[in-house]
Amino acid sequence: xxxxxxxxxxxxxxxxxxxxxxxxxxxxxxxxxxxxxxxxxxxxxxxxxxxxxxxxxxxxxxxxxxxxxxxxxxxxxxxxxxxxxxxxxxxxxxxxxxxxxxxxxxxxxxxxxxxxxxxxxxxxxxxxxxxxxxxxxxxxxxxxxxxxxxxxxxxxxxxxxxxxxxxxxxxxxxxxxxxxxxxxxxxxxxxxxxxxxxxxxxxxxxxxxxxxxxxxxxxxxxxxxxxxxxxxxxxxxxxxxxxxxxxxxxxxxxxxxxxxxxxxxxxxxxxxxxxxxxxxxxxxxxxxxxxxxxxxxxxxxxxxxx
Ligand code: SIN
Ligand code: FE
Numbered sequence: 406x407x408x409x410x411x412x413x414x415x416x417x418x419x420x421x422x423x424x425x426x427x428x429x430x431x432x433x434x435x436x437x438x439x440x441x442x443x444x445x446x447x448x449x450x451x452x453x454x455x456x457x458x459x460x461x462x463x464x465x466x467x468x469x470x471x472x473x474x475x476x477x478x479x480x481x482x483x484x485x486x487x488x489x490x491x492x493x494x495x496x497x498x499x500x501x502x503x504x505x506x507x508x509x510x511x512x513x514x515x516x517x518x519x520x521x522x523x524x525x526x527x528x529x530x531x532x533x534x535x536x537x538x539x540x541x542x543x544x545x546x547x548x549x550x551x552x553x554x555x556x557x558x559x560x561x562x563x564x565x566x567x568x569x570x571x572x573x574x575x576x577x578x579x580x581x582x583x584x585x586x587x588x589x590x591x592x593x594x595x596x597x598x599x600x601x602x603x604x605x606x607x608x609x610x611x612x613x614x615x616x617x618x619x620x621x622x623x624x625x626x627x628x629x630x631x632x633x634x635x636x637x638x639x640x641x642x643x644x645x646x647x648x649x650x651x652x653x654x655x656x657x658x659x660x661x662x663x664x665x666x667x668x669x670x671x672x673x674x675x676x677x678x679x680x681x682x683x684x685x686x687x688x689x690x691x692x693x694x695x696x697x698x699x700x701x702x703x704x705x706x707x708x709x710x711x
Pocket of ligand 1: 528543549574666671672673679
């Protein structure tokens with residue numbers, strides 16, 4: 406798997422539908438789409454604000470999340486003199502989220518915006534040498550799964566901007582899910598099992614009534630459960646971390662990239678100041694659904710997993 410470079414004109418001037426379809430397919434196969442010059446340029450003064458926020462704000466948390474559904478930021482409980490900075494940060498993240506979403510609506514037109522906007526984030530910390538608990542480390546190879554937000558088969562698509570004025574953001578990526586999963590499951594990690602009809606019907610009903618959050622065990626499908634376990638398994642597997650196949654990528658300042666992080670194992674080794682927006686893309690929108698982790702797992706088990 407590799408990286409597909411998108412020429413600047415293609416990102417800015419529109420393109421044919423079959424070209425957009427090919428990009429969706431390449432991404433669904435496990436490639437990174439790379440924009441040497443980001444299509445989501447920030448106003449100069451906003452960029453400056455983000456790059457100097459750390460020095461100037463005391464109430465700044467390490468991870469700054471933007472929740473588009475609620476139009477709220479978290480991790481920036483800034484009071485007093487910092488309240489204005491909090492407002493401004495909120496504004497910048499909202500604009501970024503909207504801008505990326507508008508861009509992708511046309512750039513990935515075959516998806517017809519059949520996605521749910523998940524969190525966005527600003528990542529002001531230097532990634533190299535961060536001291537995080539093992540399962541939260543992003544410098545260990547992993548596929549993404551969100552403990553609090555099961556996707557029930559929706560795909561995790563993430564769009565990034567490297568805002569650093571001079572430094573690259575350094576990633577490694579590995580073999581895609583369809584090649585990785587069979588190396589470990591079922592010998593080293595148990596495959597998911599289909600739920601009983603009763604559990605499935607109850608789970609559907611609970612989620613349909615908006616009650617899924619109240620009963621996490623129901624909200625999380627067997628697929629979600631496996632994806633969470635797989636995330637942990639990879640991070641905890643020293644042999645895979647040391648010897649697994651990998652490629653290195655150095656995303657330059659001012660570039661953007663996007664990738665299905667639920668299927669492409671990845672780790673960030675160094676870099677500072679990134680913006681990111683996450684989407685949960687509907688499984689029905691896939692142009693090459695056979696590559697999705699859900700299809701791979703259902704193929705391996707012969708069972709329905711959501
Ligand atoms: C991740 O592991 O999903 C984070 C990657 C990054 O922050 O560059
Ligand atoms: Fe990740």
